[in-house]
Amino acid sequence: MIRYQLKALAAICCMIISHTTLAQSTQITIPGFTAYAAPQEEGVNINERRGVAGWTDAANTVNFYFYVSNPGNLKVILQAKADGISKVKATLNGVDKTISVPAVADFVTIPVLETKIKKTGFYSLSLKGLERSGKVYADIQGVSLTGTATKDIQFNAKSWRRSASVHLNYPVPDNKNVEWFYGEIKVPEGEDKLGTYFMSCGFHRGYFGMQVNGPSERRIIFSVWDAGGEPESRDKVKYEDQVTLLAKGDSVHASGFGGEGTGGHSHWVYNWKAGQTYRFLMHSVPQGTTTTYSAYFYVPEHNEWKLIASFRAPKDGKYMGHLYSFLENFYFENGQLYRKGYFGNHWIKTNAGEWIELTKAKFSNDATAKAKDRLDFGGGSENGWFYLWNGGFIPANAKYGDVFERPATGKHPEIDLPKF
Template sequence: MKNNTLFTALLAMCLAAGSTYAQAPQVSLPGFTAYADPEEKEVDINYRNGVVDWTNNSNTVNFYFHVATPGKLKVGLEARSDAGSKISVAVNGTEKVIAVPNSNDYTQLTVLQTQIKKPGFYVVTLKGIEKAGRVYADVKGVTLEGVAAKEIQFNPKPWRRAASVHLGYPVPEGKNAEWFYGEIKVPAGEDKLGTYFMSCGFHRGYFGMQVNSPTERRIIFSVWDAGSEPDKRSLVKYEDQVVLLAKGDSVDASGFGGEGTGGHSHWVYNWKAGETYQFLMHSVPEGTTTTYTAYFYVPEHHEWKLIASFRAPKDGKYMGHLYSFLENFSFENGHLGRKGYFGNHWIKTNTGEWIELTKAKFTNDATAKAKDRIDFGGGAENGWFYLWNSGFKPANAAYGDMFERPATGRHPEINLPKF
């Protein structure tokens, strides 16, 4: 009788263990969510195929995720190679070299197990060791299983950009913003490729500076058309299109589409990290239209430069919904941290009154709202507001947070060129 009882107890324990194992949380990080370091070169990461054409071991392939529940984590790969290879897989200080078989089909490979001791961001890093064929591995995905896989957060979408973050500046009720002034300073090392630091945004447009390539930076100003056409400006009725009235020397101006439509202008200018740059917007309503004009202060020339002037239809009011933002517009480096300082914002009303904007409301975009990315934030420090995104570190601000900077009490002195 005692033997039967003992057998029954052991059987129950085994079944419970088997049930626990079967129910262990498991998630798959798709191959298209990876990032390559130091750059996505001699490896291709795309939505259709994941990680492919990985031919050089000078870069690593990295999958980022956030752990909410500490515990055991088992890591696997769904991979293949064209002639057999070896790659290293590392996470949380544990590393293992594995063989990737020669196969036309993806193989599920069990790689390693590690103990996650505290919540936070982690990364699975793949590095090529040796290969007999052309590629180290094609990777369809990384599997994570175990207690630590419970409630893991990662971006499941091929949209590999960081979340965009914004500062909204409240304007006293009854005051019309004819002029809108602001400054930007980007710390050294935070000026990553594919970044837009926007100083003076309003209900019809935005004005700031971008890092467009390793050799090109721009001052950029755009105004949206009326209507709701999302992509093709050729489909926008003429009476709904903004009209270019003037542009500065060497400024390129044209229409744009793809994220709404409108008038675009930019000036190629090699702005530098660590320097402070000044932006000035002017609005002149007349009937049902408003003319918006952007000026940028060129420190080397000690003067304001006209970027462009656009007349916007179906408007007829001064600037509203004043804001700044930080945006990562490239997919390949959406894992790299960015930070910008935004400050000394003022408006000058249509009656000539200067008003300093010392408060800002923090908001973010759909990527943040969906919790696809949770690494972003902002605040106020050293007399400036700041925004940051990416880098896979904990958020330090939530939607709707209010920031405040100390007032300087000294409005800018503006001496525009005479024409």
């Protein structure tokens, strides 16, 4: 009887151990459409419908990123195919393996490598094409991971490949009407990545800053939202809810916009440079139920302020509120890259003529960060400036609601606007 009970107990223990091991070794799959190509997405196409496809360029690596919360064993399996037999080198955690991708019509499972993860943190599986007998090195549907290191592992499972947007929110003393809002931006050399928006002077109806729009094009951008809350198409916005362009500067382009709310957009193509400091100035004039918002940019080469545009916003009638700055990555293709910008010397001038320096900022982030799709973002204060950063797959150094403070300069900006 005792022997039978011991055998039963041993069987139960084995079942428990087996179940625990199984629970710790859950297989997770990172979709192919979440990958990034380096140094750039050329000679390979990554999209939600096909995953990684058309990979023909040996100069590119295809990379999958994830965060390990619990060190342990990790086994990597690839779902891939090719139109001719090819060889691909896989690298993870210092381990290199060369694998063969067969010429098949449907995706097959290919064991890649095994490794032991010893530390928590971000890791990447990097794939490099070595040889191909067909047109492509591989089409990749996904990467599966098994092992104890998959417990609480984090990765972005969505096709939204931009890094998280981050913001600085500037508190304003109660009962102060913000007629003027001044701020500065300095982008460190090398941080002016394609598809980045450094926004200096945001408020409850719009935003004003500078972008990297292409290899040879940069812009100063100012936009104001319509009333009504239409999310996509400006054609659906009633005329009485649309902002109206009142004036724009020389060579400034102005139009309506949609897709992220709707409104009036303006931009000036200007080759701003990393390492230099740029100055931004917003003005608000409420009248009845409307407010006119005007944006000015200081052009250092000309030593003067330039009007970007003036828009009249309906269903408003207030001075500027909810003052903020932000850093945004708006390209999917390079959302893995680290970006950083400095934001500082923000001041307001009230309708009574009082200058007030804004030396505190509250940190916030977007839905991508809130959903924990991306964990690589942050901000803070250093060298007299606030700063924001995102991307790079390095751990966050700030959380939603953190308050930063910079030292006061005590000297408000001297502004001599052009006379019209």
